[in-house]
Amino acid sequence: SDSYVVIGNPIGHSQSPFIHHQFAQQLSHDIEYSKLLAPTNSFKASVEDFVKKGGRGANVTIPFKEQALEICQVLSEEARAAGAVNTITVSKDGTLKGDNTDGYGLVTDLRLNFGTLQDKRVLILGAGGATRGCLLPLLKEEVRAIVVANRTESKAVAIVNEFNHKKLFSSNFDDLAKEPEFDVIINATAASLNNDIPAIPSEVIHVDIHCYDMVYGSKPTAFLEWCRAKGANKVVDGLGMLVHQAAKSYEIWRNKKPNASDVLLKLRSKLR
Ligand code: ATR
Incomplete structure (x- = not known):
């Protein structure tokens, strides 16, 4: 199955695995999505390691979004304007494409x-x-x-x-x-x-x-x-912003648009 991560520091409270697993379930996709805690001084190495292991895409969160911009070979207009990347897509040849869906x-x-x-x-x-x-x-x-x-x-x-x-x-x-x-x-x-x-x-x-x-x-x-x-x-x-940025990342990676509103309701009751 295709493997994805959310990379940050800290990362313990990230809701991204829950959200993306819900999307995958909706669409009957077989994916893995886990949390990756990167040491603050070795973000790049953490991404490279993930790519070497066959990773397909990564969400990037605090404090790495600006560093993520630096390591991507291709950038979307949004990422460039934001000066930050929250979505990395690994292409077949290992090239990293940076997007910003926030x-x-x-x-x-x-x-x-x-x-x-x-x-x-x-x-x-x-x-x-x-x-x-x-x-x-x-x-x-x-x-x-x-x-x-x-x-x-x-x-x-x-x-x-x-x-x-x-x-x-x-x-x-x-x-x-x-x-x-x-x-x-x-x-x-x-x-x-x-x-x-x-x-x-x-x-x-x-x-x-x-x-x-x-x-x-x-x-x-x-x-x-x-x-x-x-x-x-x-x-x-901002919970809806979180779910909708995730939905856009998912769509970038897998070319299918998940139902974000459904997942927002589930996430809201999970957090209560
Ligand atoms: P981020 O990249 O997450 O936006 P940041 O670059 O550290 O974080 O920016 C934090 C923003 O929150 C800044 O605009 C900061 O205001 P200052 O530039 O004056 O520091 C703002 N901020 C943080 N705590 C604040 C507070 N208690 N009241 C008002 N603004 C605050």
Whole structure:
């Protein structure tokens, strides 16, 4: 059977094996999918070893997505824009192709939960890899504008300058109070991982704003609880993004589109 892995450090809590085994079951594919803990200083060797053993594809997670970009001989447009690879495909001759499906996962989950992004004003918090990974797919949705706001404003400015797109703007947190209303707010900071909340002005939140946190857990993140407390009706965590990015990886590897919504329901009840 074809063999796949998710490579990261740490990797213990990864839900990817569960998700991909569900996809394989749906489609009656015979695959193996396991977790691979790579030492932080030998990611490349870990991938090479996996390829030598006949591995067909790998998902890459923290902290290796940028290193994964370096070792791939072929890159998709999304991977190039993201500066990071979350999906490696091993071709017949051993060449590595790098993709990034995180943005697809985000945009798909946003659309399913909140409707079209067309003409929407989108606020994205954070200016790290999570934001960078999603900007190109978000811009392709024909949004009205995207504001990247970061605690350290210079990083937001840098990322916006790099993408150089007429609909993309940067901000610090305080100035957000003076912005016209946003339709969607996406938390792409690492704050939720520490049960923390980005210190944005509460004026940003209103009844109709759609709030999304890329982080997920067994209960709503501190950020989503805060949005609700400030009056937002619609809050969604990042579990759907995880499942949809996985579905896209699966499709890249095996040319068949799994039913992500089914697996999302199962994963949600597994985490409860
Ligand atoms: P990743 O690659 O996963 O996005 P990163 O590059 O370390 O991780 O970026 C983390 C992001 O979360 C940064 O934008 C960081 O803000 P700073 O640039 O100001 O450090 C943001 N971040 C982390 N903790 C935060 C917190 N408690 N409040 C607000 N922003 C936070």
